Amino acid sequence: DQAFYRDTWAEIDLDAIFYNVQSMKQHVGPHVEVIAVVKANAYGHGDIQVAKTALEAGATRLAVAFLDEALALRKKGVSLDVPILVLGATNPQYASLAASQNIALTVFRADWFEQAFMYGPYEQPLNVHIKLDTGMGRLGVKTKEEVQRIVNIVEQKESFVIEGVYTHFATADEQNVDYFSFQYDTFMHMLEWLPAKPPLIHCANSAAGLRYPDRVFNAVRLGISMYGLAPSQEMKPLLPYPLKEAFSLHSRLTHVKKVKAGEKISYGATYEAKVDEWIGTVPIGYADGWLRRMQHFSVLVDGKRAPIVGRVCMDQMMIRLPYELPVGTKVTLIGEQKGERISVDDVATHLNTINYEIPCTISYRVPRIFLKNKSIIEVRNAVL
Numbered sequence: 136d137q138a139f140y141r142d143t144w145a146e147i148d149l150d151a152i153f154y155n156v157q158s159m160k161q162h163v164g165p166h167v168e169v170i171a172v173v174k175a176n177a178y179g180h181g182d183i184q185v186a187k188t189a190l191e192a193g194a195t196r197l198a199v200a201f202l203d204e205a206l207a208l209r210k211k212g213v214s215l216d217v218p219i220l221v222l223g224a225t226n227p228q229y230a231s232l233a234a235s236q237n238i239a240l241t242v243f244r245a246d247w248f249e250q251a252f253m254y255g256p257y258e259q260p261l262n263v264h265i266k267l268d269t270g271m272g273r274l275g276v277k278t279k280e281e282v283q284r285i286v287n288i289v290e291q292k293e294s295f296v297i298e299g300v301y302t303h304f305a306t307a308d309e310q311n312v313d314y315f316s317f318q319y320d321t322f323m324h325m326l327e328w329l330p331a332k333p334p335l336i337h338c339a340n341s342a343a344g345l346r347y348p349d350r351v352f353n354a355v356r357l358g359i360s361m362y363g364l365a366p367s368q369e370m371k372p373l374l375p376y377p378l379k380e381a382f383s384l385h386s387r388l389t390h391v392k393k394v395k396a397g398e399k400i401s402y403g404a405t406y407e408a409k410v411d412e413w414i415g416t417v418p419i420g421y422a423d424g425w426l427r428r429m430q431h432f433s434v435l436v437d438g439k440r441a442p443i444v445g446r447v448c449m450d451q452m453m454i455r456l457p458y459e460l461p462v463g464t465k466v467t468l469i470g471e472q473k474g475e476r477i478s479v480d481d482v483a484t485h486l487n488t489i490n491y492e493i494p495c496t497i498s499y500r501v502p503r504i505f506l507k508n509k510s511i512i513e514v515r516n517a518v519l
C-alpha cells in the first residue's frame with residue numbers, strides 16, 4: 136500500500152534542519168542550551184521528525200504552544216528524559232499530568248499555583264518557567280509583588296520547582312534596537328526580583344540568538360531559523376551564517392490542454408485566454424492551504440515560471456504553460472527547478488504576510504515527505 140495516493144506533497148529536508156540547529160549551537164557556544172521550538176507541528180514541518188533531528192543536532196529541550204502538543208510528542212516517542220516546555224498558558228487542573236510527563240509549564244500568575252495545588256497530589260514536582268512580560272504584552276508577570284507571591288507559594292509547596300525564568304521579545308527582528316534594548320534592560324532589572332537564579336534563564340528567539348549570541352543567558356528558543364527562514368526581511372543582511380530552507384512544495388500536472396483565444400478558465404470565468412494557450416491543471420487548492428490569494432502568483436514547471444490563471448479552487452488550480460508539457464510533469468510551488476527558485480519568502484511577500492505563516496498554513500491534507508541525505512526516510516499522510 137502507498138503512503139499517499141495524490142500527486143501533491145511537501146518535502147522537508149531534515150539535513151537542512153540539522154544544519155540550522157548545529158549552526159545556532161556553534162553560534163551561541165557550549166554553555167547555552169538550544170530549545171527547539173516545534174509548536175504548530177513544527178511550523179508545519181512535522182513535529183516528531185523535526186524534534187528528533189534537532190535533538191540529534193544538539194538541541195537539549197523542546198518547546199510547544201500548549202499541553203496537547205507536548206503530550207503528542209511523548210506519544211510519538213520523545214523520551215521522558217527530554218524536557219518539553221509549554222510556552223502558552225495551561226489550565227491548572229492539568230499541572231500534575233504535565234509533571235508526570237516531564238513537561239514544564241509557563242506560569243505568570245500566583246493564583247494559578249493556588250488552583251494547581253488543589254489538583255494534586257504530585258507524584259513528582261512540576262517544573263515551572265516563570266514568564267516575565269518585559270514588553271511583549273501577551274503573557275507574563277509585570278510586578279515585583281506578583282513575583283514575590285509566586286516565589287512564596289513555590290517555597291511552601293514542594294510540588295513545584297522553578298526551573299526557569301524567561302521573557303519574549305516583540306522586536307528582536309527589527310533593525311531599530313530601541314524597544315529590544317528596553318525589553319532586555321527590563322528583563323535584567325526584573326531578574327533582580329528573584330531571590331535565587333533558576334537553572335535556566337532565557338530570552339532569545341531566533342532573531343535575538345542570531346544577533347546577540349553573547350546576550351542570551353543560558354538557552355535560546357530556536358524557531359523560525361531552525362527551519363532555515365529569516366525572522367524578517369530586515370534581518371536578512373544581519374544573518375551571522377547562511378540558513379538552509381527545509382520546506383518545499385510540489386505537485387504534478389493532472390491535465391494539459393490547448394485553449395483558443397477567448398476561452399475562459401476557472402470559477403467566475405474571470406480568466407480569458409488572450410491568444411491560443413497551453414493550460415495545465417495542478418491538484419492543489421485552498422483546502423491544502425494554497426490560498427485563493429495565490430492567484431496571479433507563479434509556479435515552476437520545467438524550470439520555467441508559469442502563472443496561476445483564474446481562481447484557485449478548493450483542490451485544484453490552473454497555470455499557463457510555457458509550451459506543451461506532458462501530464463505528470465512535476466510542478467514546484469515552493470523550491471527549486473533547474474536553478475530557478477521560489478522561496479517561502481516569495482510566497483509570503485505575495486500574500487503580504489510573514490514567512491512563518493506559509494508552512495504553518497499548508498494543511499494536514501498535504502502529505503509530508505522527509506528526506507535525509509537526499510533519500511526518503513519517512514512519509515506522513517494525515518488523510519489516511
Ligand SMILES: Cc1ncc(COP(=O)(O)O)c(CNc2conc2O)c1O
Binds near residue numbers: 356
Ligand atoms: C515564547 C516564544 N519563544 C520562542 C519563539 C520562537 O521564535 P522564532 O520562531 O522567531 O525563533 C516563539 C515563537 N512564537 C511565534 C512565532 O510566530 N508567532 C508567534 O507567536 C515564542 O512564542
